[in-house]
Amino acid sequence: MFQSFSETSSPEQGPPRLAALRAEMARDGLDGFIIPRADAHQGEYVADRDSRLAWLTGFTGSAGFCVALADMAGVFIDSRYRVQVRAQVADVFTPVDWPETSLGEWICDTLNGPGVVGFDPWLHTVSQIRELEESAGRVTLRRTDNLVDRIWEDQPPPPATSAFEQPVDLTGEPHESKITGLAQTLGAATCAVLTLPDSICWLLNIRGDDVPRTPFVHGFAILHASGEVTFFCDAAKLANLGDHLGPKMRVAPVDAFLPTLASIAGPVRIDPASCPVIVADTLAGHQTDIIEAQDPCALPKACKTEAELEGARAAHLRDGAAMARFLCWLDSQPVASLTEIDVVRQLESERAATNALRDISFDTISGAGPNGAIVHYRVTEKTNRKVAQGLLLVDSGGQYVDGTTDITRTIAIGEAGAEERRAFTLVLKGMIAISRLRWPKGLAGRDMDALARVALWDHGLDYGHGTGHGVGSYLSVHEGPQRLARTGTVPFMPGMILSNEPGFYKEGAFGIRIENLIIVERADALPGQTVPEMFTFETLTYVPIDTRLIDESLLTSAERDWLNTYHGDVLSRIGPLVEGDVALWLAKACTPI
Numbered sequence: 001m002f003q004s005f006s007e008t009s010s011p012e013q014g015p016p017r018l019a020a021l022r023a024e025m026a027r028d029g030l031d032g033f034i035i036p037r038a039d040a041h042q043g044e045y046v047a048d049r050d051s052r053l054a055w056l057t058g059f060t061g062s063a064g065f066c067v068a069l070a071d072m073a074g075v076f077i078d079s080r081y082r083v084q085v086r087a088q089v090a091d092v093f094t095p096v097d098w099p100e101t102s103l104g105e106w107i108c109d110t111l112n113g114p115g116v117v118g119f120d121p122w123l124h125t126v127s128q129i130r131e132l133e134e135s136a137g138r139v140t141l142r143r144t145d146n147l148v149d150r151i152w153e154d155q156p157p158p159p160a161t162s163a164f165e166q167p168v169d170l171t172g173e174p175h176e177s178k179i180t181g182l183a184q185t186l187g188a189a190t191c192a193v194l195t196l197p198d199s200i201c202w203l204l205n206i207r208g209d210d211v212p213r214t215p216f217v218h219g220f221a222i223l224h225a226s227g228e229v230t231f232f233c234d235a236a237k238l239a240n241l242g243d244h245l246g247p248k249m250r251v252a253p254v255d256a257f258l259p260t261l262a263s264i265a266g267p268v269r270i271d272p273a274s275c276p277v278i279v280a281d282t283l284a285g286h287q288t289d290i291i292e293a294q295d296p297c298a299l300p301k302a303c304k305t306e307a308e309l310e311g312a313r314a315a316h317l318r319d320g321a322a323m324a325r326f327l328c329w330l331d332s333q334p335v336a337s338l339t340e341i342d343v344v345r346q347l348e349s350e351r352a353a354t355n356a357l358r359d360i361s362f363d364t365i366s367g368a369g370p371n372g373a374i375v376h377y378r379v380t381e382k383t384n385r386k387v388a389q390g391l392l393l394v395d396s397g398g399q400y401v402d403g404t405t406d407i408t409r410t411i412a413i414g415e416a417g418a419e420e421r422r423a424f425t426l427v428l429k430g431m432i433a434i435s436r437l438r439w440p441k442g443l444a445g446r447d448m449d450a451l452a453r454v455a456l457w458d459h460g461l462d463y464g465h466g467t468g469h470g471v472g473s474y475l476s477v478h479e480g481p482q483r484l485a486r487t488g489t490v491p492f493m494p495g496m497i498l499s500n501e502p503g504f505y506k507e508g509a510f511g512i513r514i515e516n517l518i519i520v521e522r523a524d525a526l527p528g529q530t531v532p533e534m535f536t537f538e539t540l541t542y543v544p545i546d547t548r549l550i551d552e553s554l555l556t557s558a559e560r561d562w563l564n565t566y567h568g569d570v571l572s573r574i575g576p577l578v579e580g581d582v583a584l585w586l587a588k589a590c591t592p593i
Contacts, residue, residue: 357398362406
């Protein structure tokens with residue numbers, strides 16, 4: 001299996017590790033030190049070597065950071081992890097609600113006076129430190145080496161996996177063409193610094209296995225306005241690529257990255273949202289002009305080629321058939337005969353049976369009853385719960401060479417109560433509202449997110465996460481810059497893939513989320529339309545939604561029609577891919593309401 005169920009959190013190790021860190025802080029004359037979840041590449045997943053936050057605190061969520069001061073250590077987490085963090089960290093750490101609590105203000109208030117707080121300039125972006133400096137008051141921020149690395153005696157080595165080519169029939173464009181096209185967009189800059197691994201892998205049409213769940217190769221790159229690229233990466237990782245990279249590519253060791261930056265003449269473009277502080281420091285130290293702009297790969301990567309979209313459609317049909325086999329199996333099991341781990345194993349085996357699965361796209365969330373209310377719950381042998389009567393939330397996905405999938409279904413186990421059915425239907429109404437949406441060109445996620453919440457708001461309910469995120473093409477399951485959320489400011493453009501996943505969570509009782517992936521596409525003009533250009537969504541995910549959990553009295557006729565049409569499409573697209581008991585189950589699950 002790709003997924004393991006071992007307990008990776010060690011709360012009991014937190015106190016001695018924090019004490020050792022504080023000893024290093026005192027040795028360096030620091031009043032505090034910041035430990036982010038991030039690595040130098042700012043990717044969502046980090047290699048074992050870079051799991052400093054989890055090693056120190058025990059918290060294993062995919063976002064957050066710790067600020068260790070002499071008398072207090074705050075673990076900053078957003079709403080997705082507020083239940084999880086309490087179970088994972090020792091009482092020497094204090095959970096802090098973020099972003100509601102400003103990091104700079106918290107440091108100022110807790111120190112209650114001037115102080116010096118250290119940070120590793122490789123692990124923080126220009127924007128992060130700029131914002132912190134503006135709010136830190138009398139606190140001085142000092143660049144330092146990583147204090148956690150000093151005390152982590154058995155720290156794993158850096159990843160050293162082999163890169164492989166992503167063929168052009170799946171990418172839709174040769175990497176030479178991408179490089180030439182983007183080089184022409186740099187304007188006054190002589191080059192652009194690329195530090196995000198998904199940008200580099202997309203640009204070079206390569207993939208790798210340096211981190212789990214996401215096919216990344218770690219490295220840094222400089223895209224030159226001349227149409228050449230310098231790729232700073234361990235050459236041994238690239239040995240299997242043959243002549244794929246071509247003559248316009250220069251490969252250099254990673255330790256040559258900063259010296260090369262120091263030698264560049266002319267303006268250099270960086271993205272302050274992802275560029276490590278040390279890059280900007282190096283350029284500024286040699287009086288190199290810096291141009292701040294978005295990563296040039298971000299939008300082209302987000303707007304998929306037709307080849308990438310066709311790959312995504314094929315991957316989702318394959319994945320939909322695996323989900324149908326899984327859900328049929330689940331329905332055939334007696335109540336309380338399974339555990340959450342049993343569910344994960346069966347679903348992964350169904351995906352593996354396609355003979356096309358390269359990895360899962362994230363650790364499967366299999367949350368029974370109250371565990372479903374933990375938004376990013378990861379089942380372990382310690383937390384494994386019986387799947388008893390109530391709700392089961394399963395959020396999962398696969399990494400296939402032609403596409404990345406992400407789907408959530410909430411399933412009735414036995415008879416569901418009226419409260420659960422009402423909440424499920426309100427969530428479904430929000431998901432349908434987004435699916436049916438038609439909007440003028442130029443709108444962003446912040447303009448649409450509320451539509452997924454209206455039905456919940458009408459009943460005094462809500463959820464703490466965004467409604468959707470971008471999804472890559474055999475890359476990261478969470479991809480920017482587009483977001484279907486209050487924080488989403490990038491206008492949606494044709495070819496972007498997003499998730500549509502409203503939810504509701506009652507802590508200690510149950511969780512509900514329903515998720516499909518969707519593609520932004522141009523909408524056909526309507527009779528009498530005066531808006532010059534409008535967009536809509538194409539649905540990518542075809543898997544039945546559990547109608548046993550629907551309170552039909554809460555649905556409008558338009559919502560009912562959408563659901564019945566959707567289930568008709570599921571049956572016509574997935575039906576030919578399954579047979580026997582699964583085909584019978586699918587037909588029943590897609591029965592119109």
